Amino acid sequence: MKVSRPAVSQHLQVLKAARLVKARAEGTRRLYAVNPKGVETLRTWLDGFWDEALAAFKEAAELAAANERKHR
Amino acid sequence: MTEQRMSGGTDPNTVRKSMSVKAPQAIAWRVFTEKMGTWWPLAQYKIGKTNAVDAVIEPRVGGRWYERGEDGSTCQWGSVLTWEPTALLVLSWDISADWQYDATLKTEIEVRFIPEGEHATRVELEHRHLDRYGARREEMRRIFDTEGDWGRVLEMFARVAAA
Numbered sequence: 001m002k003v004s005r006p007a008v009s010q011h012l013q014v015l016k017a018a019r020l021v022k023a024r025a026e027g028t029r030r031l032y033a034v035n036p037k038g039v040e041t042l043r044t045w046l047d048g049f050w051d052e053a054l055a056a057f058k059e060a061a062e063l064a065a066a067n068e069r070k071h072r
Numbered sequence: 073m074t075e076q077r078m079s080g081g082t083d084p085n086t087v088r089k090s091m092s093v094k095a096p097q098a099i100a101w102r103v104f105t106e107k108m109g110t111w112w113p114l115a116q117y118k119i120g121k122t123n124a125v126d127a128v129i130e131p132r133v134g135g136r137w138y139e140r141g142e143d144g145s146t147c148q149w150g151s152v153l154t155w156e157p158t159a160l161l162v163l164s165w166d167i168s169a170d171w172q173y174d175a176t177l178k179t180e181i182e183v184r185f186i187p188e189g190e191h192a193t194r195v196e197l198e199h200r201h202l203d204r205y206g207a208r209r210e211e212m213r214r215i216f217d218t219e220g221d222w223g224r225v226l227e228m229f230a231r232v233a234a235a
Contacts, residue, residue, distance in 0.1 A: 040084060042202060042205055043084060043085075043087060043202055046087045046199055046202070047087050049117065050087055050089050050197060050199065051089070052113060053111075053112060053113060053117070054089055054091060054195070054197060056111040056112070056113060057093075057103065057104060057111045057195075058091060058093050058195075059111065060103050060107065060110050060111035061093045061094075061095040061099060061100045061103040061104070061193075062093060062094045062095055064095060064099050064102070064103050064107075065094060065095035065096060065099045065191070068099060
């Protein structure tokens with residue numbers, strides 16, 4: 001992969017936050033392993049995804065309703 | 073914001089969302105189905121290689137659900153399983169663990185539009201059958217173990233993180 005070391009480290013932090021990987025310390029190194037609870041991880045991710053998507057939908061629907069009222 | 077429904081505890085294979093929208097049922101339905109491209113976070117959640125400019129649901133049972141790229145290309149996400157305007161929509165979501173379209177996956181998204189008087193609608197969304205990813209858990213692990221595909225996964229999550 002053509003990605004710099006700090007970038008990989010940053011990506012791994014993201015994956016860890018999303019619980020896709022687990023980290024453990026070994027001396028000065030941090031070792032990352034794939035979290036085997038794939039479905040649980042996926043569910044957590046989808047849960048956050050739908051929060052974001054539906055918040056945007058709500059905003060768009062309410063704007064459309066407000067515009068319709070204005071033009072009536 | 074959306075809130076999670078508390079009844080029924082936590083089903084590990086289902087994600088449920090419920091919220092009240094200050095829009096009549098017909099408008100809520102129309103914005104969800106006809107104007108998805110105006111609210112779907114396309115910058116982050118798309119699978120094509122080019123920038124996505126629209127998200128489209130073909131308005132009939134069996135219709136395709138897809139993203140359209142700025143170059144005119146389309147990438148399918150799923151299809152329409154139930155089409156009952158302006159109350160009930162069921163879509164299949166066939167995006168696999170490696171973020172590719174896979175017609176055999178068939179997780180389901182049910183969206184109910186329930187009128188709350190004249191000016192508001194309760195929108196209930198259920199994304200279910202997530203266990204269908206379970207059969208692919210081994211495949212998912214292989215993907216994660218293969219360096220080439222890591223790049224794609226990392227790129228996906230970087231986009232989420234940057235949002």
